[in-house]
Amino acid sequence: MKLKSIVAATLAFGITSTALAQVIGKAEDQIRWRQSVMQTVGWSMGRIKANIEGTYNKDQVIQAANTIQALANSGSGGLFQPGTDTGKGWRETNVKPELFASGSAAKLKEVGMAYNKEANEMAKVAATGDAAAVKVQFGNLGKSCKGCHDEFRKEEKK
Amino acid sequence: MKLKSIVAATLAFGITSTALAQVIGKAEDQIRWRQSVMQTVGWSMGRIKANIEGTYNKDQVIQAANTIQALANSGSGGLFQPGTDTGKGWRETNVKPELFASGSAAKLKEVGMAYNKEANEMAKVAATGDAAAVKVQFGNLGKSCKGCHDEFRKEEKK
Structure with missing residues (x-):
């Protein structure tokens, strides 16, 4: 992973370069985290989905949306350091090696920023308790997840 | 797990009884989640600790503290349903069967509420950027984690 793509990942997930120097952890820790x-x-996406499809509970949707928002803004992009393209956390990583290629920097930034934007919006919409609006925003957020998964995650091993 | 202790767990982790009916998941899902x-x-506690002990980065501490706050308020107490006292998520659960005993309800509520309180306070203190105050609150939060672990978690298997 070249510096440019580290910087892109860093920007995309909102982690500062100073912060990168701290608590990176061993490869197995990064992957497990x-x-x-x-x-x-x-889990949180599943809860929102269940509320949309079942009995809508405003408080539960807020809990789930706030969790996703915090995680999207947690700087977890810093857990994709060079040397973590293979390895085992809880299980073997599903990351594609493309994520660490310098040529992926622009795409990585794009999908990361889209995810942050939609996660922040999800929390705002959840707070209103408007189930119809939550349903729409849940779709937008899901697309932003898929945007990164399609590019940078291998099909999940069962 | 008797109804009384479900209610206590519910209150302690801020999940409503209506919410309990949705997205509980299979035992293995609950344990993995x-x-x-x-x-x-x-991971987030480790990041705060590293900032206290190393170069203090306000933004990183805020990211970590906001993550802990969201998770403490996420309703994850709902993931300790009857039948999940044993079983494997990512690994075998370390929960003690005592958590599911009706006689543990008061203690469970006490430790759960203490954790919520300290996590909320941690996020407030992190926002100030006052490293000395963060250090103190990190200690308080750690004690509240330990309060539950000592009672309801078996020593971690390596």
Whole structure:
């Protein structure tokens, strides 16, 4: 991973370069932490979906949306350091090596910023308690997740 | 797990009873999700610690503290349903069966509320950028984590 793509990942996930120097962790730690972050996002997305499709509970949607917002702004992009393109956290990483290629910097920044934007908007919309608007924003947020997964994540191993 | 302790867990982690009916997941899902939440808290605690002990970066501490706050208020107590006292998520659960005993309700509520309180305070203090105050509050938050771990978590298997 070249400096340019580290910087792009850094910007995309809102982590400062000073911060990069701290708590990077061993490769296995980084992979386990980012898998944990993504699982927690997945749990929260599932909760919002269940509320849209079932009985809508405003407080639960707010809990889930605030969780996603905090994680999208947590600087978890810093957990994709060089040397973590392969390796095992909870399980083998599903990251594609393309994420670490310097040529991916622009795309990485684009998908990262889209995810941040939609996650922040999701929290705002959840706070209104407007189930119809939540449904629309949930779709937008899901697309932003997919935008990164399609580019940089291998199909999940079951 | 008797109704009384479900209610206590519910109150302690800020999840409503209506919400409990949605997205509970299979036992293995609940265990994997709660392990993911706790790992993410652990990552965030490590980041705050590194900032206290190393070069202090206000933005990184805010990211980490906001993450912990969101997770403490995420309703993850709902992921400790009856039947999840044993089982494997990412790994075998470390929960003690005592958590599910009706006699633990008062203690569970006490430790859960203490964690929420300290996590909310951590986010407030982080926002000030006062490193000395962050250090003090980090200690308070750590004690509230330990309060629950000592009661309800088995020693971690390496």
